[in-house]
Amino acid sequence: MKVIACYAIKGGVGKTSTAVNLAYLAAAEGQRTLLWDLDPQGAATFLFRVKPKVRGGADALVRRRRPLADAVKATDFEGLDLLPADFSYRNMDLSLDATKSPTRRIAALLKPLASDYDVVVLDCPPSVSLLSESVVRAADVIVVPIVPSALSLRTFDQLLEHLIAQSKAKPRVVGFFSMVDRRKRQHREVVAALPGHRAQVHALVVPAATVVEQMGLERAPVAAFAPKSEAARTYAQLWSLVSG
Amino acid sequence: MPPDSSPASSRLAVSGGRDFAVSGALKPDDVQRLLPPGLRAEPERRTKLCRVWLDTVDGRLGKRGLTLVRLSDGAKRQLVLDAEPRSLVVATGEELPRWAADLPPAMAARVSALMGLRALIPMRTVDTTAVVLRVLDAEEKTIGRVWLERPPRGGAQTVRVDHLRGYERHADRVAKALSRDPRLSPIPSLTAGPTAGPRRPTLTRDQAATHAVGLILGHLFDVIEANIEGTSAAIDTEFLHDLRVAVRRTRSALKLTVDVLPARFVARFAGRARWLGDLTTPARDLDVMLLELPTMQAALPDGTGADLEPLRDLLRERVATEYAVLGRGLHSVRIRQFASSYRAELAAIAASPARAPLAGDAADSWAAAALQRVLKRGARITPASPPELLHDLRKRCKELRYCLELFEPLWDARDLGQVIDELKSLQDNLGMFQDSEVQSEMLRHWAEELATTRNAPTATAIAIGRLTVHLEASQHAARAEFAERFNRFGRPANRARFAALTGGVR
Structure with missing residues (x-):
């Protein structure tokens, strides 16, 4: 079972769009896929028309009063299941903190699902927290959307430092550009320069396009309703990079 | 392996759902009409399915209630091991698995001991075309799928209502609603393919x-x-x-x-x-x-x-x-x-x-005669006897064993089982003795061949030498144990058990 975490310290950079599209592409390829929406805002859960409700909340899952498998819901897409968000996830750090090995907890919770799923995608909330440490520890690959800005390199380095400091497992990091507006000179310059500075950053560009915003209306990944769009093509390239 | 189009074999290779055979044809509109209020069926896709049932030639998986199917759905391929308490489904490639080691680890763990040295072979292939309908609730959420399947060259249609995780009760409602149509009759879930x-x-x-x-x-x-x-x-x-x-x-x-x-x-x-x-x-x-x-x-x-x-x-x-x-x-x-x-x-x-x-009387006397040959020849063997006498005794034991097994239905199964167990113990000893000798001889032969035709490294010759020493030790151990094993086999209690089996024929 491969665990892919979509993570960034900053919010609003396209983590959920990335997680949803990567999970969809994995399932479309025939991999049994689970997307865990760890963000209490529940955007991925909304997108897949599932109720953002987990009986017993974060505490029941984290303290194993309820197996993860019991809370799983099928999405509209074959082979793609969702572990929905719940508003109680905002307190997940507290639940984790009450456990013996909080930074290993997410990996431990996912372990029983290993025979059910080939791929697990974690849609993480933006933060540096106990949860993010536990996610990093569980992940084989960390996918990092980067919105091009003057501070991108610094932000990315901060994130790498955080990952290296926290994880003994040393997951592979895959950075790519998200919400890129090519009309902006700064965006163009950062996209051209950053991959040369950091090997983990790839020259893949998801544009700030209407089609990505339409996901909320279509309640589906871009790759499903606009597979020929530039965004969908980039997500497909990202998936082949991540899955390889 | 000809494609099979029998309705009972057209079931989907996944568990957790309901299957029906259809007399006549069930169309997507019929499904819509049968659904409970608030639910709607919408065509999702058409696809070609191909299921290949895999088992060993002697049906070792099927005999244990396991069903292994490679399901192709368009370009997707999955291996499905249908087993209690739940099925395992794993994405797979184009090539069919042959050995247990070719299977995903979780599946291999379930079947490798059963398979032993046997390979998996395709037992049956079923091709169908399917119309997949998704069933939506009032909030447009997919809560189930209905598969209408038909073999490409005619044949009976089948219907499956798939369970979706977290929506099992909804799918059961759909299945219940469909089952009200008199054209549909439930068929059991996936069963083992034929055992050859x-x-x-x-x-x-x-x-x-x-x-x-x-x-x-x-x-x-x-x-x-x-x-x-x-x-x-x-x-x-x-x-x-x-x-x-x-x-x-x-x-x-x-x-x-x-x-x-x-x-x-x-x-x-x-x-x-x-x-x-x-x-x-x-x-x-x-x-x-x-x-x-x-x-x-x-x-x-x-x-x-x-x-x-x-x-x-x-x-x-x-x-x-x-x-x-x-x-x-x-x-x-x-x-x-x-x-x-x-x-x-x-x-x-x-x-x-x-x-x-009559067969019973004749089998009794054949088994008794075979036993006498074993006892007589075994009794002649002393610690000084040449190996050939033990090899000959092994052959006589095999004859007795085959006799007992060939006419097995003619005797009481429990008595026969005990007699065979006693015989096996003696055969194991004789087998160890002879196999060690044969393997030693073969190793010497191959060592010579390796040295003369392959210019094999000296280390290989040394390893083979070590093995022959090891085999000779095993042979000596077997030889030393023979008398005890034979005496045990020939003891009065075992002879009496044998006599009881064959109705007193000695």
Whole structure:
């Protein structure tokens, strides 16, 4: 079972769009896929028309009063299941903190699902927290959307430092550009320069396009309703990079 | 392997759902009409499905209630192991798995012990075209899927209502609603594919012995023929093993039951059966060496097991050659003539008038005679006896074992089981003695060949030398234990058990 975490310290950079599209592409390829929406805002859960409700909340899952498998819901897409968000996830750090090995907890919770799923995608909330440490520890690959800005390199380095400091497992990091507006000179310059500075950053560009915003209306990944769009093509390239 | 279009075989290779056979046709509109209020069916896609049921040729998975299917849905391929408490589904590639080691680890863990040395082979293929409907609730959420499937060249339609995780109750409601249509009748969930293999004949104590022996010989020839293709294709080593066992049993049966068979028949076919056995020996000897090699490597000191790799390469090369020779032999005119004349003679035996003795009485006396031969020859063996006497005793034990197994239905199963267990203990000892000797001889032969034709490293010769020492020690140990094993087998209590089995015939 491969665990892919979509993570960034900053919010609003396209983590959920990335997680949803990567999970969809994995399932479309025939991999049994689970997307865990760890963000209490529940955007991925909304997108897949599932109720953002987990009986017993974060505490029941984290303290194993309820197996993860019991809370799983099928999405509209074959082979793609969702572990929905719940508003109680905002307190997940507290639940984790009450456990013996909080930074290993997410990996431990996912372990029983290993025979059910080939791929697990974690849609993480933006933060540096106990949860993010536990996610990093569980992940084989960390996918990092980067919105091009003057501070991108610094932000990315901060994130790498955080990952290296926290994880003994040393997951592979895959950075790519998200919400890129090519009309902006700064965006163009950062996209051209950053991959040369950091090997983990790839020259893949998801544009700030209407089609990505339409996901909320279509309640589906871009790759499903606009597979020929530039965004969908980039997500497909990202998936082949991540899955390889 | 012809495609199958029977309705019962058209079930989806996943568990957790309901299947129906349809008399006539169920269309997407019919599904919509049957759904409960608030639910809507929407065509999602059309697809071609292909299911290949996999099992060992002797149906080892099916016999344990396991069903392994490779499901192709368009370009997607999944392996599905349908087993309690739940199914395993894993994405897979184009190539069908052959060995347990080719399966995903979770599946391999379930089946490898069952499979043993056997390979998986495609038992049945079912092609269908499917219309997939998704069932939506009032909030447009997919809560179930309905598959309308039909074989491409006609045949009965089937319907499946799939469970979606977290929405199982909804799918049950859909299935219940559909089941109200009189055209639909429930069919059981996925069951095992057909298990191959000739069926054993029915024997009774009061049938004529000649007829019983004719049935047994016919069955053994069925087994021989059933294993010819698998042996020729070298699917796994068990085909040749089973073929050889059937040949040996045939030879033993012809010898044991000579008094109730036409003399001309025995004279004619005993030689042919021996020829067939001899034809298979070189390939089997190499198979055995290759199968034993990992054990031999493990017996060597740490890190020196790899020194036997040149031997493995040589054996693999030779086994391929021997299998090619064997394949030609098994498809020769001689075999075809053997088969046709043998079958004709067996048919004549079956058609001959029933006459004494009865099968039960005859089997009792054959088993008792075989036992006496074992006891008599075993009693002659002393610590100073040459190995040949032990080898001969092993053959007599095999004859007794085959006799007991061939006429097994004629005796009490529990008594027979005890008698066979006692015999096995003696056979294991004799097997260890002879196999160690044979393997030692073969290793010496291969060591010479490696040295003269392959210029193999000295380390290989040393490793083989170590093994022969090891084998000689095993042979000595077996020899030292023989007297105790034989005395145990021949003790009065065991003889009495035997006499009880055969109705007092001694």
